[in-house]
Amino acid sequence: MIMTDTFYHFRDIRVAETPAPSPRAELHRELGRTLAELNEQVLRLDASDDQLRDYIQQARELKAAMAEQGQRDYGTTLRRLLDGEGTGDDVTDLVDFEILTGKASPLSPPLELWLEGDKVKGRGIFGLAFQGPPGRLHGGVIGLALDILLAKTQDFVEQIGVTGTLKIRYLAGTPLHKPVEFEARLIRMEGRKLICEGSVWVEGQQTVAAEGIWISPRGDYRLKPEYAELEAAIRA
Numbered sequence: 001m002i003m004t005d006t007f008y009h010f011r012d013i014r015v016a017e018t019p020a021p022s023p024r025a026e027l028h029r030e031l032g033r034t035l036a037e038l039n040e041q042v043l044r045l046d047a048s049d050d051q052l053r054d055y056i057q058q059a060r061e062l063k064a065a066m067a068e069q070g071q072r073d074y075g076t077t078l079r080r081l082l083d084g085e086g087t088g089d090d091v092t093d094l095v096d097f098e099i100l101t102g103k104a105s106p107l108s109p110p111l112e113l114w115l116e117g118d119k120v121k122g123r124g125i126f127g128l129a130f131q132g133p134p135g136r137l138h139g140g141v142i143g144l145a146l147d148i149l150l151a152k153t154q155d156f157v158e159q160i161g162v163t164g165t166l167k168i169r170y171l172a173g174t175p176l177h178k179p180v181e182f183e184a185r186l187i188r189m190e191g192r193k194l195i196c197e198g199s200v201w202v203e204g205q206q207t208v209a210a211e212g213i214w215i216s217p218r219g220d221y222r223l224k225p226e227y228a229e230l231e232a233a234i235r236a
């Protein structure tokens, strides 16, 4: 993370290099985690009709109580970060609610991400909520995870773009409830196109291979100066 004394810029947010969470952010994470556990519990819950009615009532009361509190504004946080005027809490606020990886999102396993050498790496244990075939992770969820991983290879480069093409080859089933390892790396850059590849592993066996093309809407991709040594790895 590159920062000034006080401020953060959106382009300088790297995976796993975010500021320490505030006590309030920790509470949001705990709430998200608890709701994720609740979600797992709801799936195929074996309860009587009366118990289910009682749970519905309790859930409605919780939702109504939260609705009274209002929502924090995502747009303002993002604007401050895009202007290079974001606080540490703004950074946490942005990444903690991201899809699948956000530690405060009830929809995250969570998928943990980090940079290692020329790779973006990830690990997550996926529960029943993410099931496709019985006992296996849904292929679309794997696609989402790979989209996230491959997109994060943009941490190594100038420019940020959108997914243009994502090709996925499913080699074997990916089980639920076991650690799933993800990897992504840059292959090459061609002007506004960034070509990258990814893979998914469980207990040393590769279950998925992916290739992606990201397109920068503005300028050409190039390595950030601090990652210049990746040039050799990209060309290899």
Ligand SMILES: CCCCCCCCCCCCCCCC(=O)SCCNC(=O)CCNC(=O)[C@H](O)C(C)(C)COP(=O)(O)OP(=O)(O)OC[C@H]1O[C@@H](n2cnc3c(N)ncnc32)[C@H](O)[C@@H]1OP(=O)(O)O
Binding pocket: 147, 151, 160, 161, 162, 163, 164, 165, 190, 191, 192, 193, 213, 215, 216, 217
């Ligand atoms: C941006 C700043 C944000 C700041 C604020 C941040 C807010 C926080 C952001 C979080 C971000 C999370 C992102 C999550 C990942 C998504 O989920 S992204 C959503 C899914 N993807 C999309 O919606 C993309 C939809 N498609 C498009 O918008 C446009 O088609 C594209 C991809 C921008 C390309 O349009 P274009 O710029 O007009 O491209 P064009 O000039 O036709 O082609 C340029 C080159 O790219 C190639 N190309 C074009 N399309 C494709 C394609 N689909 N596949 C392969 N190659 C292609 C062309 O062949 C051409 O190649 P060359 O001829 O130069 O060799």
